[in-house]
Amino acid sequence: MVEHHHHAHAPLTNNGIYVIAPSGAINRPEQVALASENLKKLGFKVKVDRQVKLVHERFAGSDAKRIEAIERAMTQPMDIVMAARGGYGLSRLLPTIDFKAVADSGKVFVGHSDFTAFNLALFAKTGQMSYTGPAMVTDFGVKKPNELTADLFAEVMRGELEILSFESPGSDAFDGRGVLWGGNLAMIMSLLGTPYFPKVSGGILFVEDVNEHPYRVERMLLQLAHSGVLAKQKALLVGHFTDYKLSAQDRGYDIGSVIAHIRKTVGIPVVTGLPYGHTAAKATLPVGAKVGLATEAGMAYLVIHEH
C-alpha cells in the first residue's frame, strides 16, 4: 500500500515536457507517440526533440547529437525536461555536459536508471536538485501506464506531493531529515572516485537495481561502506531489487540476506519498501533536496514538501 498526501501549491512548472534521449536508442519509435498521448491525458504539453529517434550503435544518436539535445532542452520553453529511457550512454557524456548551464537553465530534469548519472553529477557539480522517476517511453509508452507512477509523477511535477507513505515492515526506527540522494545502485557506484560523485554528509541515500545478483549488490554496498560514504548518511532507504536469479551456489542468499548483512555491519538505520526501482510502480523523487523520513508501526513516511 502506497499513499500520497498532496495539496495545491503554487505551480512548480508550466506543465510542459520536453523529451530527450541521452542514453540508449529507442527500440520501438511508435512508443514515443503513445507516451505523448498518455502524458497529454495527465494534463501536460509535450514536445519531443528531433534527436529522440536517432540510432547510433546502441545509443540514441552519437555522443555529439545527444549533447546537442541536452543543450537545446535548456533553452526551449517547456519547463520539464524528461529522458525517454535509460539504457547506457550518460557515462560517456559526463565530461562534456556543462552542468553549470544545466543548473542555470532553471529546467526541471527527470529520468530513470542510467539517468542517475545525470542526477548525481548535476548535484555534485552545482548543488542543483533534479528528479528521478519514470522515463517517458519506458513508463508512458504503454497502453495503460501504471496509475501510481502516473499520479505521483503528475503530483511531483506540479509541486503538490507532500508525503509519500509506504509499507516498511521490519525497518529500523528512524525519524530525521537530510538530503535525499541516490538512484540506481550500479550507476551510483559507476561515479564513485570521480568528480561526479556527490559529497553528501547527513543524507538519506536511496538505492534500487535490476538484474544484479545479490552478492554483487552486497559488494557494491560494502564498497560504499569501505569508502566511508555509508557511515556519513543518516539512513539507507532501500527500493526494489528485481530480476535476479539465485543459483544453487547461493544457498538461498538473497537480497534480504544482503540487507541483513549490511544492516549488521554498517550500523546506520535501514528503511525498506521504497516504491522505486525497475518496476512498473515507481515514485518520482527529488535528488539533492532536503526531505524528512520517519518510520512508525511498519510504515515509512517520506516528507517531500513541508508546509
Next chain:
Amino acid sequence: MVEHHHHAHAPLTNNGIYVIAPSGAINRPEQVALASENLKKLGFKVKVDRQVKLVHERFAGSDAKRIEAIERAMTQPMDIVMAARGGYGLSRLLPTIDFKAVADSGKVFVGHSDFTAFNLALFAKTGQMSYTGPAMVTDFGVKKPNELTADLFAEVMRGELEILSFESPGSDAFDGRGVLWGGNLAMIMSLLGTPYFPKVSGGILFVEDVNEHPYRVERMLLQLAHSGVLAKQKALLVGHFTDYKLSAQDRGYDIGSVIAHIRKTVGIPVVTGLPYGHTAAKATLPVGAKVGLATEAGMAYLVIHEH
C-alpha cells in the same frame, strides 16, 4: 602463440603450497585431492588448510573461519599460499585482514578473480607484491590442467620466468617500465574510492573480466578515466573478456568496440592479447612489481625478471 623465456635463478620459494579458500565455497570437494596430485606432479609439496572444505551460505566458511585460515597460512612452513578458487567473499574480509602481518609473513600469495581484492589491498596498504594466476581447485582440480597455465605457474613460483611474449596485433607502439597492477576489472572497480585501491602513478594496468556486458566494461573503464586513474598509467594491458552475450540492442557493439572507444578517448597506449582471464590458459603475473613491456611487429613482450 604464447612464449615464455625462462632461466634458472636462485629459488624463490621452497616449492611448498599451502591452500586456503578466502572466497566462495568449493562445490566439488573431490577436486581438492585431484588438484593436490596435479601440483605434486609439477614438483610442489601441498598442504590444504582445514577451512578449505567448509561451507557457510555461499562462502567457504564464515567470515571468521576464512580470516583464521589466512592467519594460519602466515605461520605454517610452506612458502606459497594459494587460493582454492574465486567467487565472492574477500570484499567482506578486507577491513579485518592484517595486511601488515601478511606482508611481514614473507609468504608468496597467489589467487584468481575475487583474489584481485587481496592482491590490490595488500599492495595499497603495504606496497607488498603478490601474484595473480591460477586458482588451486579451478585450474588444477581437473584431469588435465592447461599446460601453459601449469608451466607458467611453476616457472613464476620458481622465479624462473623472464619474459612472457604473446601475439598483440593492432596494439599501440609501447616500450616502457612501470609497476604492473590490476586483475579482474569488476574487482578493481569494487575497490575504487576505498583505502584498498592502490595509488599507482606510471604503472601498467592490466584487466580482464567474465560475464560482463561490453557496455558495462566500457562504463568501468570510463570510470577509471574520469577518476584520473587511467591517465596516470603508462599503458593499459588488456587480457581476455569472455562469456558475454550481445543482444540485438547492441548492434554489434562488442569488446573490440569498447577498447577502440577507450583508446580514442583516454589517450594512453593500449596493449591487447595478454594471456590472462577466465580462460583455461592464464599467465601467473606479479601484482605490484616493476616490469617492462614492449610491443613490436604484432607481438608484445612482458619482461618480468631482468638479469
